Amino acid sequence: MEGMAVSMHKRLLQELGELRYVPTGKRIRARSRDRVVADSLDAVLVWEPRRVVPVYAVPIRDVQGTLSPAPGGGGAQMPVFLDEQAGPPLGPGVGFAAHTCHGTALDIVTDDAVYPAAAFRPADEVLSTLVLLDFEAFDWWEEDEQILGHPRDPFHRVDVRRSSRRVRVELEGLLLAESDRPSAVFETLLPVTRFYLPREDVRVPLVPTETRTYCAYKGEASYFTVESAGERGIDVAWSYEHPLPDCPEIAGLVAFFQERLDVTVDGAPMVGARTPWSEPA
Structure with missing residues (x-):
């Protein structure tokens, strides 16, 4: 049987x-x-x-x-x-x-x-x-x-793949970014695919915040807010300026918290999976 x-x-x-x-x-x-x-x-x-x-x-x-x-x-x-x-x-x-x-x-x-x-x-x-x-x-x-960060899990993977899917990021109707050349990041057990976009495809000024985090696989991340969207001081995006050797492809690209924003991929809304980052700190 x-x-x-x-x-x-x-x-x-x-x-x-x-x-x-x-x-x-x-x-x-x-x-x-x-x-x-x-x-x-x-x-x-x-x-x-x-x-x-x-x-x-x-x-x-x-x-x-x-x-x-x-x-x-x-x-x-x-x-x-x-x-x-x-x-x-x-x-x-x-x-x-x-x-x-x-x-x-x-x-x-x-x-x-x-x-x-x-x-x-x-x-x-x-x-x-x-x-x-x-x-x-x-x-x-x-x-x-x-x-740094924490010990690396030998069963954990971070895969970065160039993509031609069109990613559009909005906040209450305001277009924050749109790109048809994202890098898709797939990470073990993370319930969402992260899309990292070229800076040139971000449509609003990004204002740095004081937030810094460290990922054992990607390195140190710096964060941004978007004052023009009324999100002053709230982290809505991040970037790895100098990533670890495991993920060189994401250097300088920008990722947005799709848990907190309206994101569509090829015109279809992304399902808002719950993660530890679903609510601003």
């Missing part, structure tokens, strides 16, 4: 509720100023339940400091904080302290510093000899290359 086809998208989303891991095969180092806090050839990427991006985990022996129960963690089996299954996926903006599996929050104590609750030892039998480390607490290297 033949089985039914399985949607890989649904399968991957179902797995968000699991505690997941994969060895990296890379030398991983965590530094704080001039001090090495962890140095490991046996590091593992770990996703706690509901986490979209992983953190580095290393064997306890590879932490160059003393681990002690964090105040409030107290060695309890559940220093948490969030339910394993209930609630939306947790993006990189949700802090390390929001754990979703059983375990113990730990301070890392060195000769000259204390890193509060910067480590977490899961109670899971497979991972119990490891500690998860707070990415934001340290500077990180894979081999001899610095890693």
